Amino acid sequence: MQIAFVTYPGVTALDLIGPYEVLRALPGAEVRFVWHEVGPVATDSGVLYLGATHTFADTPRPDIVLVPGSGTSTPSTARDGRLLAWLRSVHETSRWTLSVCSGSVILAAAGLLNGQNATTHWRALDLLRPFGVRPCGDLRIVAAGKIVTSAGVSAGIDLALHVAGEEAGEGYAKAIQLALEYDPSPPFDSGSTSKASVKTKALAHKIMLEHGMFRPAELASATRLAWGAALSRVRDRRIHASR
Amino acid sequence: MQIAFVTYPGVTALDLIGPYEVLRALPGAEVRFVWHEVGPVATDSGVLYLGATHTFADTPRPDIVLVPGSGTSTPSTARDGRLLAWLRSVHETSRWTLSVCSGSVILAAAGLLNGQNATTHWRALDLLRPFGVRPCGDLRIVAAGKIVTSAGVSAGIDLALHVAGEEAGEGYAKAIQLALEYDPSPPFDSGSTSKASVKTKALAHKIMLEHGMFRPAELASATRLAWGAALSRVRDRRIHASR
Numbered sequence: 001m002q003i004a005f006v007t008y009p010g011v012t013a014l015d016l017i018g019p020y021e022v023l024r025a026l027p028g029a030e031v032r033f034v035w036h037e038v039g040p041v042a043t044d045s046g047v048l049y050l051g052a053t054h055t056f057a058d059t060p061r062p063d064i065v066l067v068p069g070s071g072t073s074t075p076s077t078a079r080d081g082r083l084l085a086w087l088r089s090v091h092e093t094s095r096w097t098l099s100v101c102s103g104s105v106i107l108a109a110a111g112l113l114n115g116q117n118a119t120t121h122w123r124a125l126d127l128l129r130p131f132g133v134r135p136c137g138d139l140r141i142v143a144a145g146k147i148v149t150s151a152g153v154s155a156g157i158d159l160a161l162h163v164a165g166e167e168a169g170e171g172y173a174k175a176i177q178l179a180l181e182y183d184p185s186p187p188f189d190s191g192s193t194s195k196a197s198v199k200t201k202a203l204a205h206k207i208m209l210e211h212g213m214f215r216p217a218e219l220a221s222a223t224r225l226a227w228g229a230a231l232s233r234v235r236d237r238r239i240h241a242s243r
Numbered sequence: 244m245q246i247a248f249v250t251y252p253g254v255t256a257l258d259l260i261g262p263y264e265v266l267r268a269l270p271g272a273e274v275r276f277v278w279h280e281v282g283p284v285a286t287d288s289g290v291l292y293l294g295a296t297h298t299f300a301d302t303p304r305p306d307i308v309l310v311p312g313s314g315t316s317t318p319s320t321a322r323d324g325r326l327l328a329w330l331r332s333v334h335e336t337s338r339w340t341l342s343v344c345s346g347s348v349i350l351a352a353a354g355l356l357n358g359q360n361a362t363t364h365w366r367a368l369d370l371l372r373p374f375g376v377r378p379c380g381d382l383r384i385v386a387a388g389k390i391v392t393s394a395g396v397s398a399g400i401d402l403a404l405h406v407a408g409e410e411a412g413e414g415y416a417k418a419i420q421l422a423l424e425y426d427p428s429p430p431f432d433s434g435s436t437s438k439a440s441v442k443t444k445a446l447a448h449k450i451m452l453e454h455g456m457f458r459p460a461e462l463a464s465a466t467r468l469a470w471g472a473a474l475s476r477v478r479d480r481r482i483h484a485s486r
Binding site: 012013014017018020021024025029031032033040045047048049050051053101121122140141151152153154155157158161162165170171172173174175176177178179180181182183184185186187188189190191192193195196197199200201203204206207208211 | 276296
């Protein structure tokens with residue numbers, strides 16, 4: 001059970017680490033952090049570094065692939081042709097193709113979500129539409145066959161427990177939940193846009209701006225660039241098909 | 244607002260990354276990952292590496308210090324005299340001294356929890372007693388003045404939101420919760436020992452054994468060694484007091 005976490009510069013660490021703690025406990029799990037090169041990768045805070053352990057070339061057939069989101073580099077990563085080609089290739093043989101937060105925008109840019117339902121961070125929902133994806137902003141997890149996408153950041157823990165249940169059975173997944181003592185008890189109840197006040201939403205926008213999370217200017221240009229990525233994907237596909 | 248995360252070999256990544264994502268969004272936050280040396284630090288899976296950014300010597304007065312837990316090296320870390328001395332020193336001026344999971348055992352070994360209530364991962368509760376700490380296994384977060392300890396692994400997110408609310412106000416903490424879309428919806432309800440079946444508990448023990456999480460032999464010897472650490476702490480204190 002080889003599990004590949006795409007570990008790109010600017011990644012939001014919790015998007016990746018939440019599912020990692022769950023999925024690494026699956027029977028026979030072999031975990032890899034994959035990127036173009038092996039070595040340290042800066043996350044979106046610019047302070048925390050994670051280590052990439054394997055290259056894409058080293059990892060042609062993971063059983064599970066997971067793409068986390070990013071507060072700073074979703075758009076640029078969604079234009080990384082070599083990554084998108086690798087995602088299309090590994091998706092052909094994966095058991096599960098997963099995303100957390102704005103990671104679904106990268107799956108969409110790879111052409112894996114065409115005409116499907118998917119979710120993402122509430123602030124990135126508009127980034128899915130240019131790729132022909134139906135955003136389901138009211139759902140925490142959206143399963144479409146072997147592709148499962150989740151809402152923002154912390155939702156990756158719920159997504160991974162869902163997949164663990166499907167893969168290893170509910171009894172096993174429950175034991176992982178207990179090992180991680182995942183009995184959440186947030187002191188407030190403002191974790192989704194349906195529950196948060198207008199004031200909380202405005203402040204959340206401000207915090208994300210100031211702390212290297214989602215940047216509106218980048219999002220706006222990303223919406224434009226998404227088209228370019230979609231086009232280049234079509235071009236890539238043609239080249240691939242003509243081989 | 245300098246925030247120091249103790250980043251030791253064998254740390255459980257989610258113990259640290261959950262609170263990091265919350266606390267880094269505090270106004271004026273300056274995040275540091277501290278250890279004896281700057282550089283890559285292997286987590287308890289042996290596969291994931293995090294980067295230590297600062298040494299203890301570089302970080303004499305953090306406003307917040309957080310000690311995460313470990314599935315493999317809580318006992319050895321709780322015997323690290325230089326770490327324990329640093330914790331005692333920074334606790335004198337910290338605004339908050341925090342632990343997640345078995346990180347409270349390390350705070351206890353530093354002598355910071357004497358005679359106090361505290362919590363930890365459900366499997367590590369017995370490790371607190373030799374240090375004269377009252378384990379509160381039924382609570383997710385235990386606040387004792389500026390020291391706040393939490394239950395296992397995922398509980399660090401709840402702990403950090405609590406501290407964010409105390410430090411920056413409830414309105415600000417709610418906005419962080421929304422930024423992280425922390426509206427948990429686990430597919431199962433077995434995240435605490437009070438909710439899990441006997442079968443789930445047995446399987447959780449087995450998983451933790453096999454996947455580099457808590458090891459009973461290490462725990463048993465740790466309970467003995469805890470006494471040694473407690474004694475050496477007393478000795479350290481005397482040396483300190485006689486200077």
